[in-house]
Amino acid sequence: MERTETLPTPSVAGSGPAADAPAGPGPFTEAPAGHRPPPRPTRDRPRLTRPAVAALLLGTALLYLWGLGASGWANAYYSAAAQAGSESWTAFFYGSSDAANSITVDKTPASLWLMALSVRLFGLSSWSILVPQALLGVATVGVLYATVRRWHGPAAGLVAGTVLALTPVATLMFRFNNPDALLVLLLTAAAYATVRALETASTRWITLVGVLVGFGFLTKMLQAFLVVPVFAGVYLVAAPTGFWRRIRQLLLAGLGLVAAAGWWVAIVELVPAEARPYIGGSQTDSVLELTLGYNGLGRLTGDEVGSVGPRGGGPFSAQTGLLRMFDTEVGGQISWLLPAALILLVAGLVLAGRAARTDRTRAGLLLWGGWLLVTGAVFSLMDGIFHAYYTVALAPAVGALVGIGVTLLWRHRAGAPVPPASPTATATATASRWRGWCATGALAVAVAVTAWWSWTLLGRSPDWSPWLRTVVPVAGVAGTLLVLVAGRLPRRLTPLVLAVATVTALAGPAAYAAQTAATPHAGSIPSAGPAVQVGFGGGPGRMRADMPPGGGEFPGFPGRRTGQGGQPDGRSGPGGVPFPGFPGGGQAPGGGQAPGGGQAPGDAFGGAAPGAPTGGNVTRGGGMGGLLNATEPSAGLRALLEADSDDYTWVAATVGSNNASGYQLATGEPVMAIGGFNGSDPSPTLAEFQRYVADGEIHWFLGGGGFRANGGSNASAEIAAWVAENFASQTVDGTTVYDLSSGRQG
Numbered sequence: 001m002e003r004t005e006t007l008p009t010p011s012v013a014g015s016g017p018a019a020d021a022p023a024g025p026g027p028f029t030e031a032p033a034g035h036r037p038p039p040r041p042t043r044d045r046p047r048l049t050r051p052a053v054a055a056l057l058l059g060t061a062l063l064y065l066w067g068l069g070a071s072g073w074a075n076a077y078y079s080a081a082a083q084a085g086s087e088s089w090t091a092f093f094y095g096s097s098d099a100a101n102s103i104t105v106d107k108t109p110a111s112l113w114l115m116a117l118s119v120r121l122f123g124l125s126s127w128s129i130l131v132p133q134a135l136l137g138v139a140t141v142g143v144l145y146a147t148v149r150r151w152h153g154p155a156a157g158l159v160a161g162t163v164l165a166l167t168p169v170a171t172l173m174f175r176f177n178n179p180d181a182l183l184v185l186l187l188t189a190a191a192y193a194t195v196r197a198l199e200t201a202s203t204r205w206i207t208l209v210g211v212l213v214g215f216g217f218l219t220k221m222l223q224a225f226l227v228v229p230v231f232a233g234v235y236l237v238a239a240p241t242g243f244w245r246r247i248r249q250l251l252l253a254g255l256g257l258v259a260a261a262g263w264w265v266a267i268v269e270l271v272p273a274e275a276r277p278y279i280g281g282s283q284t285d286s287v288l289e290l291t292l293g294y295n296g297l298g299r300l301t302g303d304e305v306g307s308v309g310p311r312g313g314g315p316f317s318a319q320t321g322l323l324r325m326f327d328t329e330v331g332g333q334i335s336w337l338l339p340a341a342l343i344l345l346v347a348g349l350v351l352a353g354r355a356a357r358t359d360r361t362r363a364g365l366l367l368w369g370g371w372l373l374v375t376g377a378v379f380s381l382m383d384g385i386f387h388a389y390y391t392v393a394l395a396p397a398v399g400a401l402v403g404i405g406v407t408l409l410w411r412h413r414a415g416a417p418v419p420p421a422s423p424t425a426t427a428t429a430t431a432s433r434w435r436g437w438c439a440t441g442a443l444a445v446a447v448a449v450t451a452w453w454s455w456t457l458l459g460r461s462p463d464w465s466p467w468l469r470t471v472v473p474v475a476g477v478a479g480t481l482l483v484l485v486a487g488r489l490p491r492r493l494t495p496l497v498l499a500v501a502t503v504t505a506l507a508g509p510a511a512y513a514a515q516t517a518a519t520p521h522a523g524s525i526p527s528a529g530p531a532v533q534v535g536f537g538g539g540p541g542r543m544r545a546d547m548p549p550g551g552g553e554f555p556g557f558p559g560r561r562t563g564q565g566g567q568p569d570g571r572s573g574p575g576g577v578p579f580p581g582f583p584g585g586g587q588a589p590g591g592g593q594a595p596g597g598g599q600a601p602g603d604a605f606g607g608a609a610p611g612a613p614t615g616g617n618v619t620r621g622g623g624m625g626g627l628l629n630a631t632e633p634s635a636g637l638r639a640l641l642e643a644d645s646d647d648y649t650w651v652a653a654t655v656g657s658n659n660a661s662g663y664q665l666a667t668g669e670p671v672m673a674i675g676g677f678n679g680s681d682p683s684p685t686l687a688e689f690q691r692y693v694a695d696g697e698i699h700w701f702l703g704g705g706g707f708r709a710n711g712g713s714n715a716s717a718e719i720a721a722w723v724a725e726n727f728a729s730q731t732v733d734g735t736t737v738y739d740l741s742s743g744r745q746g
Helices: 016-020 046-065 076-087 089-094 110-122 126-152 154-166 168-173 180-200 203-238 243-270 287-301 331-352 360-381 388-411 425-458 468-488 491-517 635-642 657-667 686-694 715-726
Strands: 650-655 671-674 698-702 729-732 735-739
Touching: 046 126, 046 154, 046 491, 076 089, 076 110, 076 657, 089 110, 110 126, 110 180, 110 203, 126 154, 126 168, 126 180, 126 360, 126 388, 154 168, 154 388, 154 491, 168 180, 168 331, 168 388, 168 491, 180 203, 180 360, 180 388, 203 243, 203 287, 203 360, 203 388, 243 287, 331 360, 331 388, 331 425, 331 491, 360 388, 388 425, 425 468, 425 491, 468 491, 635 650, 635 657, 635 698, 635 729, 635 735, 650 657, 650 715, 657 671, 671 715, 686 698, 686 715
Parallel strands: 650 671, 650 698
Antiparallel strands: 698 735, 729 735
């Protein structure tokens, strides 16, 4: 039996059962804090709560599932790995890019496991890959609701879940197949386990926190650990047991984290290299190097060997600095309610005042506020590769802080009933009035700032729904005034106040979320919402599908223009680093985008959306030499690759994972991705590739694709040059191919 320490009942300063009691029945009813066993507020008004929760989850499912198949393969890099895992258990375990296990993706494979199992069960299709992601989103909204509701009431949980569901970047990523969807669910579940652990100082629950974060590592490596100091710190401060017992429990949670994250790493490191695929993204075939380097400290410092783009900027990063979350590239993804969340966090902590150490209101604010501030600070200041969609990891914290803050301040607003008479009635009444005015003022400021910031964000897309930019500030003015006088209005007008404030807060992000759901997204760098113009923060604007295919400046490289499909003109990549291929730069043999290549909505760097019609006679190349988007082969090229495919381990090889993924998804056959994602990994080396060719394991070499920067291996360029020098070429529907089965041509 677990021993817990007897401590004073936690409460908000100056509150307690009487002061915490709501002002009569209403949508913002919250149960008293600090009681064990924990309150179950949903039992108070189940006739209202249960239908509301059902509507929230069904509405989220509709938003995330509607028209999902239009995005085709979405991120073909991960779709090809899911296809490989559905055919080979070895590829499934390691997260290989192809079923013949030449190289893995540059992440740990947990998110691929769900997609691969779905493909095994239902066959390869856009729906079998993307539906699991959407269901992860619905589950995340449900878990966030349950977590916030447990301490702060059903209304707070509903607000939190709604904010999360309508955050544009959440709508994007829960309709996409990047690892972020599973990561966010695991971290939200870890927050729930932390809440349960804090209630009774439970060893089992705090250990489960470590296990869930450990599986988060198996999803997206070190990003999962950003919440660890927050969860541990809150438990150390607020758990209702002795200090040294808290320390021992946290050490056990740490062991759970290491075990959950380390078993896969240990297996990969112990298995001989020749018995497993190469670890993509590393230069030494090591998952530890990948963890600590390219996907670890390198993301913070910008020293990422083998990465693409210059340090601290370019098309693969946004402008660094404390305001990065509000700049042109990132602001419309996540920041709609970010100012309000910060205001409500500060106001809530002020109201908590000198509450007991174990006070749940303060613990909840510290939990979600710490998540938001720590993760947001790292995203803002990291100098390596950063993409705007990473900010989906902030969405649960923003939703929780808005839900908790709004309901807490509403209960304490000016005009709410004061505690009954007592020997200290005068002091209590004075403190209650002070809290009331603070709460009312903070709510009004939150509404006003949200309206202003939504108006600003909408102004970055002036040609998109301009009427909304009028509605939001008008609703904001009305909402601010109504909140200021809400405590003196008749109760029957409360729904009006809440409705106007809701329109102010959610009209902008909801419209962005709807636009995101209605737009197909493909490629490696998706973005939510309509196209935006360069503006706040001084950072580069997003390169979007509506940029003219024949021009436009390459973001992050002033003066460098984009050619057809967003590919940089000339024979070198960013910073003058050559594309793999012939010595001196240029694309791999036969490279170049075929005529007719177009852009799909949401495809930021050129290339057609996977699954889009090609007319049967044109191969559509991926943008930037196939670096960020999958190549879609024509019917003629597919037929060529599929012929005699059973006689070869790989039907083809090509530079870069996205090039390879397009051919692999089209044919269903393994295609070797030379050099991994960026073409900069030493996999295979020239000697290894020559041996594969001599053994008759590769049929075709396909030209085009990939470039490297910031160091890395030159193996892909050496291989491409060797092929061009020793094998005859032919052109099939705009793509140069080399028949490696024909023998060396002297």
